[in-house]
Amino acid sequence: MVDVIAIVGPTASGKTALGIELAIQLGGEIINGDSMQIYRGMDIGTAKVQLEEMGGIIHHLLDIREPDESFSVAEYQQLVRSKIAEIQQRGKLPIIVGGTGLYVQSVLFDYRFAEDQADSQLRHDLQAELERVGKERMHLKMLALDPAIDIHPNNTRRVLRALEILLSGEQKEDGSLAQSPMYNELIVGLDMPRAQLYKRIDQRVEVMMQNGLLEEVKGLYDNGLRDVQSIKAIGYKELYAYFDGIDSLEEAIEKLKRNSRKYAKRQLTYFRNKLPVLWVDATAGNEKNVKEITRFLQETDRNRRIEQMAITKR
Known part of the structure; x- marks a missing residue:
């Protein structure tokens, strides 16, 4: 049932x-x-x-x-x-x-969800990824996790913060x-x-x-x-x-x-x-x-x- x-x-x-x-x-x-x-x-x-x-x-x-x-x-x-x-x-x-x-x-x-969403390692990893792939790719990654979020791609600080919160969910080994x-x-x-x-x-x-x-x-x-x-x-x-x-x-x-x-x-x-x-x-x-x-x-x-x-x- x-x-x-x-x-x-x-x-x-x-x-x-x-x-x-x-x-x-x-x-x-x-x-x-x-x-x-x-x-x-x-x-x-x-x-x-x-x-x-x-x-x-x-x-x-x-x-x-x-x-x-x-x-x-x-x-x-x-x-x-x-x-x-x-x-x-x-x-x-x-x-x-x-x-x-x-x-x-x-x-x-x-x-x-992790108890501490402001995980320093995750924040460091996201910043490194931003420098590697650029703001547009990070913005698309955010929208893939939550299409309802409305943050401009140029506002990288808020994009990274949103990703930090979204990705604080526990993940499988395959990511x-x-x-x-x-x-x-x-x-x-x-x-x-x-x-x-x-x-x-x-x-x-x-x-x-x-x-x-x-x-x-x-x-x-x-x-x-x-x-x-x-x-x-x-x-x-x-x-x-x-x-x-x-x-x-x-x-x-x-x-x-x-x-x-x-x-x-x-x-x-x-x-x-x-x-x-x-x-x-x-x-x-x-x-x-x-x-x-x-x-x-x-x-x-x-x-x-x-x-x-x-x-x-x-």
Whole structure:
């Protein structure tokens, strides 16, 4: 029996709605799997599920930090594993819903973190590698580990710091991150034709603007929120550039759309390369996909599921 389900996929692919429908059908509770939805007051730009959309399903780990607080994948791992145990004790099915691949991976697999992330030897090795291969290669290495990180390639100090934290996870002898499963999990990925996805992303940005994204970001800006993790998120940094007088509003919106499309592409690359995912058609509708997922669960054990997932990636 599956004891944890994760719903992943690119931004704007419909993860929230599918997760809720699946929770209704299977008796589940939802755990947030988005690194930015943990922040209070950042609702529109993160596409955070609203109370009226929840369908009576309990949601966990939303609004657990203030926007000026930091939050790490190690903290997320600890919190979610505790929530999974709590939900299972109530006889419910934990369903992680979100697009932050490294967060999901760190929970479901044996991804360990060193007690001291500021490991001096690792920092020395990364600096030596930077001098050997250059900043562009190091930036690509960072994105391969976490596509959601938004740091400019020229900001080598922050790139190295991000790599230092990401690579503090325990590694196998071959250098790859440990992939032993912690649960009898099923990871479901939503996919659709790229042109259709990009159109949905652009439309969602327009809806966000209509729903008050500009005002939401202005509130953070006016409160003096600067140089913190939360406002580096797509949807916030672009409008900060507008308020700083760097871009016009039209330019900021266009950058927001473009950055969202690029992020979606990186998300898909991460999920396809890093996780065993059962891919379903996001355009098929939630009713059909819930039936497909339920049938899949009933017909296959874990080893068989992984074989079937491999087929869906081809």
